[in-house]
Amino acid sequence: MEAGPDLDYARTGDGVTIAYQVLGRGPAVVWLPSLGNLRAQWRVPVLRAAYEHLARSVTLVLYDGRGMGSSDRRVDPGDLGLAAHLRDLDAVLTAAGLESTALLGYYHSTATAIAFAAERPQQVTRMILFGGSARIRDAMSPAQTQALLSLVDQDWDLFVDTAAHAWLGWGAGESGRLVADAFRTAAAPAVAKAWFAAAADIDVTDRLPDVVVPTLVLHRQGERQIPVEVSRRLADALPRGRLVELAGSSPTLFVEDARADLDLVTRFLTSGDVVPPATPVTASADGVTDRELDVLRLLAAGDSNAEIARSLGITVHTVERHTANLYRKIGARGRTDATAYAVRRGIA
Structure with a gap:
């Protein structure tokens, strides 16, 4: 054949x-x-x-x-x-x-x-x-x-x-x-x-x-x-x-x-299942810190800034600062881009 x-x-x-x-x-x-x-x-x-x-x-x-x-x-x-x-x-x-x-x-x-x-x-x-x-x-x-x-x-x-x-x-x-x-x-x-x-x-x-x-x-x-x-x-x-x-x-x-x-x-x-090949993300990948990864996981889950702050025991202002730094490092323009980034890398 x-x-x-x-x-x-x-x-x-x-x-x-x-x-x-x-x-x-x-x-x-x-x-x-x-x-x-x-x-x-x-x-x-x-x-x-x-x-x-x-x-x-x-x-x-x-x-x-x-x-x-x-x-x-x-x-x-x-x-x-x-x-x-x-x-x-x-x-x-x-x-x-x-x-x-x-x-x-x-x-x-x-x-x-x-x-x-x-x-x-x-x-x-x-x-x-x-x-x-x-x-x-x-x-x-x-x-x-x-x-x-x-x-x-x-x-x-x-x-x-x-x-x-x-x-x-x-x-x-x-x-x-x-x-x-x-x-x-x-x-x-x-x-x-x-x-x-x-x-x-x-x-x-x-x-x-x-x-x-x-x-x-x-x-x-x-x-x-x-x-x-x-x-x-x-x-x-x-x-x-x-x-x-x-x-x-x-x-x-x-x-x-x-x-x-x-x-x-x-x-x-x-x-119909989608299981992307594993791509582990560490604190150093893209310069993202452990705390920023914590914020990203909750953000990708749909939590508001206030909910993220309560979950992590930090202020809303600190969440906003982490989010701004995260967006800059991963090239995201907003929550949609950040969520897509999290899904692609198996974080979400």
């Missing part, structure tokens, strides 16, 4: 053939595609291991979007926007006979997942989002990303190698080569260019309030990739959103700390 399970094919409402795979058993999860090629991705040992691990607990559905991989590559480059991506997802769900499913939106497909969950809440059970945003250009805005995208129509081979190694952090070994091959064979350069151009115009911000399903927003990026503020804004705007920052800087899932990522994702998909 070098290239994974056998491919099945779905037909979209506008006549495009979409290649998909189904493996495993349990609650259904559709992993929406970004730039890639399923058959080539199965040859990457780390990705293969992730697919097989997830399939032990869920029914995992993978597919190549229009113009990509084994799906119909003869597509109109002018029809690669959100409506087209929604048609692809709808066709796969229909062909696979799925009345309800969880969604895993990855990079560009984050917006597709959001839009689908907003339009068809009865079909979506849970959602995990990684590497994207409601307005895709926010995730594409860092200077390094823009420099990388400028290579798409100038030097396709240089683009895919740079994307795999410099941007996503895959090493120069066999796995890095295989990931670059997955990008290289994903689509024709002209289609990829049109795909990125269309993505820059996708904005589903107005649909966020209509997403009623529990949503886990995961963030792991280096300084030059997607800022954590992008993921934080997304989680905050979702009625049932929660942000978990993953340790490390490689902007991928299931690679840098595969076991922890897989445990977190599997648990959420199967039970």
Whole structure:
């Protein structure tokens, strides 16, 4: 099964053939595609291991979007926007006979997942989002990303190698080569260019309030990739959103700390529980003192300044002073930011 399970094919409402795979058993999860090629991705040992691990607990559905991989590559480059991506997802769900499913939106497909969950809440059970945003250009805005995208129509081979190694952090070994091959064979350069151009115009911000399903927003990026503020804004705007920052800087899932990522994702998909990987905070982390940690725990629990003062046996003025110092040290603008900080670090 070098290239994974056998491919099945779905037909979209506008006549495009979409290649998909189904493996495993349990609650259904559709992993929406970004730039890639399923058959080539199965040859990457780390990705293969992730697919097989997830399939032990869920029914995992993978597919190549229009113009990509084994799906119909003869597509109109002018029809690669959100409506087209929604048609692809709808066709796969229909062909696979799925009345309800969880969604895993990855990079560009984050917006597709959001839009689908907003339009068809009865079909979506849970959602995990990684590497994207409601307005895709926010995730594409860092200077390094823009420099990388400028290579798409100038030097396709240089683009895919740079994307795999410099941007996503895959090493120069066999796995890095295989990931670059997955990008290289994903689509024709002209289609990829049109795909990125269309993505820059996708904005589903107005649909966020209509997403009623529990949503886990995961963030792991280096300084030059997607800022954590992008993921934080997304989680905050979702009625049932929660942000978990993953340790490390490689902007991928299931690679840098595969076991922890897989445990977190599997648990959420199967039970709805969120147990972030432990990140102990000591008095010296971020310069936060023991007393400030005490204040933070109570603040995150929803206590007022007066209640915190009574609990700790200090004055309200002292609580305010500790809170001001705490906000400065952790970069919080208020209670919401401080609570999110506490949740991410397992303090709350």
